[in-house]
Structure formats: structure tokens, C-alpha cells
Amino acid sequence: MANEITTTTLDDLTNATLVEATIIYALSEQPGLYKMCREFNLIGKPTLAAKIPTETSWWGSANDDGVGVDTEFDATQATALSNTAVSTGSVTCTPTEYGVAHAITDNVAEDSVPIDFVTGQAMRMLHVLSLAMEDDFLALLVSLSNSVGTSGVDLTIAQAISAQQGLRVRGVVADALAYIMDNQQVSDLEAALMATNAAAAIFALSADRLINYAPTADNGMGSTRQVGQLRGVPVFATGLTDTANAGADVVGACLCPSTAANDAIGSTTFGQAWKRLPRFETQRQAKLRANDLVMTARTGFVELQDGSGTSIVTDA
Numbered sequence: 001m002a003n004e005i006t007t008t009t010l011d012d013l014t015n016a017t018l019v020e021a022t023i024i025y026a027l028s029e030q031p032g033l034y035k036m037c038r039e040f041n042l043i044g045k046p047t048l049a050a051k052i053p054t055e056t057s058w059w060g061s062a063n064d065d066g067v068g069v070d071t072e073f074d075a076t077q078a079t080a081l082s083n084t085a086v087s088t089g090s091v092t093c094t095p096t097e098y099g100v101a102h103a104i105t106d107n108v109a110e111d112s113v114p115i116d117f118v119t120g121q122a123m124r125m126l127h128v129l130s131l132a133m134e135d136d137f138l139a140l141l142v143s144l145s146n147s148v149g150t151s152g153v154d155l156t157i158a159q160a161i162s163a164q165q166g167l168r169v170r171g172v173v174a175d176a177l178a179y180i181m182d183n184q185q186v187s188d189l190e191a192a193l194m195a196t197n198a199a200a201a202i203f204a205l206s207a208d209r210l211i212n213y214a215p216t217a218d219n220g221m222g223s224t225r226q227v228g229q230l231r232g233v234p235v236f237a238t239g240l241t242d243t244a245n246a247g248a249d250v251v252g253a254c255l256c257p258s259t260a261a262n263d264a265i266g267s268t269t270f271g272q273a274w275k276r277l278p279r280f281e282t283q284r285q286a287k288l289r290a291n292d293l294v295m296t297a298r299t300g301f302v303e304l305q306d307g308s309g310t311s312i313v314t315d316a
Helices: 107-112 115-137 155-171 182-193 197-201 204-211 258-265
Strands: 038-041 050-055 089-093 098-104 176-181 213-215 227-228 233-240 249-255 272-285 290-303 310-315
Touching: 050 272, 089 227, 089 272, 089 290, 098 107, 098 115, 115 272, 115 290, 155 176, 155 182, 155 204, 155 227, 155 249, 176 182, 182 197, 182 233, 182 249, 182 310
Parallel strands: 038 272, 176 233
Antiparallel strands: 050 089, 098 290, 176 249, 213 227, 227 233, 249 310, 272 290
């Protein structure tokens, strides 16, 4: 046959595809774990950093077998007490700036399908800045002095439990705890929970009560990325934690998040200082025939209480 009328011959009249008035978002990590930090407000204050005083123990340390108070505070009748010096230290949280910018030409608005691209981009810009802040917060996990795990070896249930036990031994009093684990560590933990051995078979109920693991209804598929609870402590999964030992390991932690009680007693592990909350601005560039979209923020993160966190370093 010949001389058929097709979409090729009438290509000026037909559209190859219909562009839907929507955008399918790319897959992404989910930020929000940095909200476990205790917040400090520097907005509008004439300073670049927050200096946060910390108490220095003058009565020994937890788990020292009573050495710090054994005879130091024994008193004798009619004998004057000796003075005990009190001192403080401090940590400093210095905000840094985060920013992202786009330039959208007029042609985009004039020639594209009718969607509110600017509002959509503003939300994605906030998402991206939150990811950048989350990454900087999670980078602090490796700096915790106390750690569990073995380089090059998968996370075990015993190590996860030990991370929490260490907080209690070091004198932490908390009404809330949290596990933040790399995706690989969560996979290792779930694999260990599914493994069978003679001990689990004989002492199944006792082990279950000790471990007390319960998955969430969505198994970590929600935006919070909470995969379950271990000993009643929520377990969060993320792909933004740092690596250690030349990339051989990944780093998670068991820590004390910010709550009214944790803040009041000094157990909160990390802090965050805000100098500028996320700010979205637009600016017209007439010569370029475009509009600038800009979002910035200034914030920083700091370790407040080293003993109230345990880093978990295990095989990547």
C-alpha cells in the first residue's frame, strides 16, 4: 500500500504524548532525625555561636565502685568541713549556612503544562536542605567516645542491647531513648532476630522478654523510617550515616533524644542552634527573563552529653 495518512505525515497536528500536569518525585532518604537534638535559639542575637555551659562532676563518676564518694564526704563531729571546688566546662555550637538556588526562565512558565512548579520546588528545596542538615547531624555519631561493635563484623543483638546498657551504667537517667542505625545495621539486626539456635529454642520466652523486639505496622516504610522497637526503644533506619575504618564499617548509635525530662536532667545527647530558620525568597531577573528561587538556613549541631550516647560501629 502507499500514501497512507499517518501521525508521521500529520505530525504538525498530532502530539506524540500527552504531558500530565504532575511530577513523580524521585526516591529519597527521609530527613527528620535531627529533631532529636535539643534546640537553642540564636535568631536575632548578635553572635555567631552558642556557648553552652556543662557541669563538671565533683563527686566522682558513675560505675566507679563508689571511689568518688567513699571517704571524700565523711564528716567528723566538731570538725570543720573542707571546701570542695566546683567547676564547669562548655560546648560551643556554631551554625553554618545551607542554601540552594534555581533560576526558572519565563519560557518554562509560558510553554509548560499548568502546574504550580514554584510551590513544588520550594517544598523540594526544603527537603534537600533538611537532608543536608541531617547528614551533618548524623556525622556526630562517630564522635561519641563510647562504642560497641566489631569492625568488619555484622551487628549482633547482644551489641545492640549493650549500646543501651552502657547508657545506664554511665549514669544516664532518661524518659526516652532512640536507636539510629544504618540500613545495613537494621538488616543485620533483623537477620539476627530471625536466626535460630539452641539457646533461643530452650529459652525462647525469656529471650523474647529480654529483647522485646516489635516491628512497626509499616516496617519502616513511613517517612519517620522507624522499623521497630528493641527493648521498647524505637529503632530508626537511615542511609545518611557516615562510614568508618576506610569505608569498611557503618556507624549508628543509641542516644537520648530531646524531651522535656531529658533536657532538664542533662541527658540529651546532641544539640542544635538555629541562627536562621529555612527562608524561601524569589527575585526577578529581567535581563535573564527568569526568576530566582532561593532557600537558605543557618544552623549547627553539637554533642552535649558524651556519656548519654553509644556509637555502634559494625560491618558495612
